[in-house]
Amino acid sequence: DTGVSQNPRHKITKRGQNVTFRCDPISEHNRLYWYRQTLGQGPEFLTYFQNEAQLEKSRLLSDRFSAERPKGSFSTLEIQRTEQGDSAMYLCASTPTGSGEKLFFGSGTQLSVL
Amino acid sequence: KNEVEQSPQNLTAQEGEFITINCSYSVGISALHWLQQHPGGGIVSLFMLSSGKKKHGRLIATINIQEKHSSLHITASHPRDSAVYICAVSRGNQFYFGTGTSLTVIP
Numbered sequence: 273d274t275g276v277s278q279n280p281r282h283k284i285t286k287r288g289q290n291v292t293f294r295c296d297p298i299s300e301h302n303r304l305y306w307y308r309q310t311l312g313q314g315p316e317f318l319t320y321f322q323n324e325a326q327l328e329k330s331r332l333l334s335d336r337f338s339a340e341r342p343k344g345s346f347s348t349l350e351i352q353r354t355e356q357g358d359s360a361m362y363l364c365a366s367t368p369t370g371s372g373e374k375l376f377f378g379s380g381t382q383l384s385v386l
Numbered sequence: 387k388n389e390v391e392q393s394p395q396n397l398t399a400q401e402g403e404f405i406t407i408n409c410s411y412s413v414g415i416s417a418l419h420w421l422q423q424h425p426g427g428g429i430v431s432l433f434m435l436s437s438g439k440k441k442h443g444r445l446i447a448t449i450n451i452q453e454k455h456s457s458l459h460i461t462a463s464h465p466r467d468s469a470v471y472i473c474a475v476s477r478g479n480q481f482y483f484g485t486g487t488s489l490t491v492i493p
Binding site for chain 1: 390419421426427428429430431434472474476479480481483484485486
């Protein structure tokens, strides 16, 4: 058990570029969450997966954001046509079943859009 | 209004002091979580509780289900306890987070 792994740790990009982040959850954790966190705020829900199925997306998630978990293992989060307002820490977390279980977080990907 | 409210937002303490961070929530929950986040680091789960009290080392977490309130206590605080402490609740398949309490312990 190596914990939840996120790559890259940091990403600097120019406005308008596309970026993709990867999350490798703890093996056999079938539920995976993506959150966004800005300074001084708690994590803000973006989306979650039960195995390969994307079960819920935040209404705050614009159509520039897309997430996949093709084989129910790792997940990717893509942001197209990045905007400066997308600058944030993107956190991935996994849990065995979801309800009433501990969340295990990755170290996050810090995105800076210039 | 956020489902989870924490207080205080910021807290500075002298080493050795007893610290309390409070959390109130407004929804029915299956569990309450206390999390710790160090600068630039990921988030670590400290406690998950649905009733009563849990203790781990110098950390104690309590919850009052009727009052929808939880507290995190740190006894004999140390500079290495400096971090952001986040209260979260789980409800169904979702987790709701407070905005965190930034704790600084001064030697």
